[in-house]
Amino acid sequence: MKIIKSATLVNIEANEVNVEATFTKGLPSFTIVGLPSDQIKESKDRVKSALLTNEYKFPPKKITINLAPSEIKKTGTHFDLPIALLISLYEDKKIVFDDIHIFGELSLNGEIKDSNNIFPIILSLAKENKIKNVLVCNKSAKKISKIPNINIYCVKNLLEAIAFFHAEDKKIYLYKKEIFKYEKLNINGKEYYFENFYENDFIDIKGQENAKRAALIAAAGNHNILLEGSPGCGKSMLAKRLPFIMAPMSLDEILEIAKLQALDLKEPDFRPLRVSRSPHCSSTKASIVGSSNSLGEIALANAGVLFFDELPHFPTSILESLREPLEDNSLLISRANSKVKYKTKFLFIGAMNPCPCGNLLSRNKSCRCNELEIRRYKNRLSEPFLDRIDLYVIMNETNIEDKPSFNSKSLHEKVIEAFKMQILRGQDELNGKLNDKQVNKFCILDEESRDLLYKATNNFNLSFRSMNKVLKVARTIADLESSLNIKKEHILESLNYRKR
Incomplete structure (x- = not known):
């Protein structure tokens, strides 16, 4: 019996899988066991076609492929290549696969393809130091080349994969790792990356100096912020620009965001830019919170920004479900047969009008809401939820005389200096x-x-939580002022951002 190492995703983490093969006498057949998904069951036809089109005879034996451990559900098309290699090399007893993990989907002509699961799986195994050498296709190699401390061998098709195991010098298949070409800081021997490109710039926002100051504090310390103001005062503009001035990212954070992008069926871009998620208020609770089988917006926003526009219009059940992620920076979802814990270290931005019609704070328009309607509107946000907000900002109505002040580059430079201090x-x-x-x-x-x-x-x-929020915001204000200690004026400014 021959064994090839591979892996499968269980929720968002990887479990190692041994792909085993036996060839016994009997009526010719091809069976895959070990709780394979429909994707894996279909691999029988892909593997057969890939072998036959490349002039390999399919063994006239009873072939049994086992994916161990058998109690774990296996998913993904990346088991194609390990299965094909076991069948094509079954007669060569000199070849062993002990020290290498193999991943790849096969096309009908034997070409090896990438799949969305490969990068998250290899990253997860690398974090646990369970993988040293990996064989993948060129496209997969380009993605996983950002992962440190692994050797990547790449091949284009099944014939090259077979030749790889016959080659005496395997270094010719070694993939040259790419270097990040972004601005970086080196602090205490660790590198942090950032971009100097600002797709959305704060220079576009006229006036709103208090809100810009609050946004600077939020970005420097990763503080949750709630913006209240009349329609058109710039709440959404500010929220869209804030991710571009946030703190530099470590390699681990960049890879974690890339992993979430892959799990969200998107192509990872590996940019040192915080991800921004902004679900609509009509989104379902399942799409926001997620489940044991699928990621929600809360999990996808990890290490980035989660923006809720028109905050009071979100269902109460969704807003209350945010309390645990905002407090503990993690979310545990328990079901009858599974439990999964997601990291939720995001910066939360909420935006709301002062009343249902939006004109309560307007100097030019009259409010059409009565006192009861305003109270009902504001009561949609509970005190325990508001207690988890660090910065509460009332934005003034725009004025034709307002002028731009700070650009994103200058604000980002201040954030970087505060980040260094932390x-x-x-x-x-x-x-x-x-x-x-x-x-x-x-x-x-x-x-x-x-x-x-x-x-x-x-x-x-x-409350004790609110007092700690005041302290943490004051600490960030002190860092922005390059002050080693928290002073009286820092506490005063921090208290000014509490909702009263």
């Missing part, structure tokens, strides 16, 4: 995602600032 301080998370223990370690107050925070806590009835 990393050099020993943080492995940005200020907005610090847990309670880390808050006590990194958010140190002098006596004057501590007295001010205690007074504010009593006067505004701040």
Whole structure:
């Protein structure tokens, strides 16, 4: 019996799979066992065609392919190549496949293709140090070349794959890894990447200086922000520009976003740019939260931005389901036969009007809503949900005399400087995602600032969570001012962004 190593996705993580083959006497047949999906069952015809068109005889024996361990459901078309190699090389007893993982979908003529599952699988195995050498096609090799500490061998078709195992010098099949051609920082021996290209620029936003300041703080510390203002005041414009000025990304974050893109059936771009997800308020709860079998918007926004426009129009069940991801930076979905945990370290942006008609804060238009309608509209957002928002900003109505001020480049430079301070301080998370223990370690107050925070806590009835939010925002403000310690003025500005 010969064995080739491969793997399958279980939820969003990979499980190793041994592809085993036996050839016994009996009526010729070809069977795949081990809980294969329909995609894998169909591989029998692809493998047969690929072998026969390349002048390989199909063995006139009873062929049994087993995907072990058998209790795990196997999915994906990337098992084609391992199965074809086991059949084509079954007579050559000198060839062993012990130290290499093999992935690839076969076309009918033997050409090897990429599939969406290959990159997430290999990345998952590499993070657990379960993979050293991998054999894939050229297109797959280009994607996984960004993953460190693995040797990638690439072939174009089944004939080349067979020749690879007969070759004495396998280095000729080694894929040369590509280097990231982006701006980067080196802090404490670790590299962080960013772009100097701003597709959407803050220079387009006229006025709204307070909102721009809040956006700068949100980007520098990865703080959740809620924007309230009349229609057309620039809430959506600000939300679309914020991802471009966020903190630089580590290689792990870039690869994690690429993995989510692949699982979302999109081509990974490997750009050091935070992903932005903006679902419509008519989206279902399943599409936002996800399930044990499919990713929702919450999981796809990890390491990026999740933007909810017209926030009060989202169903209450969806808004309340955000409380756990916003607080714990993770989401556990439990079903009868499965449990899956998604990371949710995203920056949440909410945008809303001040009332149903939107004219409550307008100087030129009269509000058509009565007090009861306004109260009902605002009560769609519960206090526990609002308690998880770091920055609350009321945006003024636009004025013809408003002028542009800061561009995205200048704001991004400030974010990068604040980011350096956080990393050099020993943080492995940005200020907005610090847990309670880390808050006590990194958010140190002098006596004057501590007295001010205690007074504010009593006067505004701040919860323990709200007090920590104030501290984390103050820490980011201090970083933007290049201050080692949190001062009184930083606490005052942070308190100014609390919803009262």
